[in-house]
Amino acid sequence: xxxxxxxxxxxxxxxxxxxxxxxxxxxSASQSFFWYRQDCRxxxxxxxxxxxxxxxxxxxxxxxxxxSQYISLLIRDSKLSDSATYLCVVRLGSYxxxxxxxxxxxxxx
Amino acid sequence: EAxxxxxxxxxxxxxxxxLTVTCSQNMNHEYxxxxxxxPGLGLRQIYYSMNVEVTDKxxxxxxxxxxxxxxxxxxxxxxxxxxxxxxxxxxxxxxxxGTEAFxxxxxxxxxx
Numbered sequence: 001x002x003x004x005x006x007x008x009x010x011x012x013x014x015x016x017x018x019x020x021x022x023x024x025x026x027x028s029a030s031q032s033f034f035w036y037r038q039d040c041r042x043x044x045x046x047x048x049x050x051x052x053x054x055x056x057x058x059x060x061x062x063x064x065x066x067x068s069q070y071i072s073l074l075i076r077d078s079k080l081s082d083s084a085t086y087l088c089v090v091r092l093g094s095y096x097x098x099x100x101x102x103x104x105x106x107x108x109x
Numbered sequence: 110e111a112x113x114x115x116x117x118x119x120x121x122x123x124x125x126x127x128l129t130v131t132c133s134q135n136m137n138h139e140y141x142x143x144x145x146x147x148p149g150l151g152l153r154q155i156y157y158s159m160n161v162e163v164t165d166k167x168x169x170x171x172x173x174x175x176x177x178x179x180x181x182x183x184x185x186x187x188x189x190x191x192x193x194x195x196x197x198x199x200x201x202x203x204x205x206x207g208t209e210a211f212x213x214x215x216x217x218x219x220x221x
Contacts, residue, residue, distance in 0.1 A: 043199055043212035095140050095159055101151035
């Protein structure tokens with residue numbers, strides 16, 4: 001079983017839509033969780049950390065369900081500029097991060 | 110400006126010709142790592158370093174070497190590149206547990 005799994009997409013949504021991504025992780029001892037955004041041929045950049053209590057940053061909401069070992073990202077009122085690949089990232093040990101393969105989002109006018 | 114700098118950004122080389130990709134960070138981060146990114150495979154860790162003179166293998170270390178003689182620099186060395194090492198490479202650095210990883214802009218390597 002892969003350590004971090006994501007639906008690769010692509011998700012093609014119209015502007016203004018709400019879209020949700022899920023990610024599952026295999027190791028219950030995983031300690032920290034993140035969503036990164038990667039634009040085409042660019043470096044990944046942190047979008048937000050994910051906390052057990054859930055957290056929100058503007059149009060973005062991240063949630064963690066430790067019992068089911070999944071992480072979600074909700075994007076409300078999608079903008080064209082949200083088009084990117086979204087990477088689910090999990091930290092297990094002291095240092096190593098494990099990346100999902102990413103979910104590609106295309107927001108269409 | 111806080112950043113991770115990789116050089117070169119693009120490189121085309123021939124099989125067997127040794128090359129080095131440099132990585133430097135100005136944030137005094139202890140932890141640095143190298144990843145390669147290939148279509149359908151995502152980001153895979155090659156090597157990482159927890160501090161000066163402390164390095165360890167990641168998931169795909171074969172064919173690569175690294176060194177960490179100074180805290181700010183973490184070069185990736187390909188002693189004898191092969192076509193299967195054609196990829197997009199990223200260097201990243203992080204302060205400590207659970208904090209944000211900062212990535213360099215990437216090096217697109219083609220080995221012919």
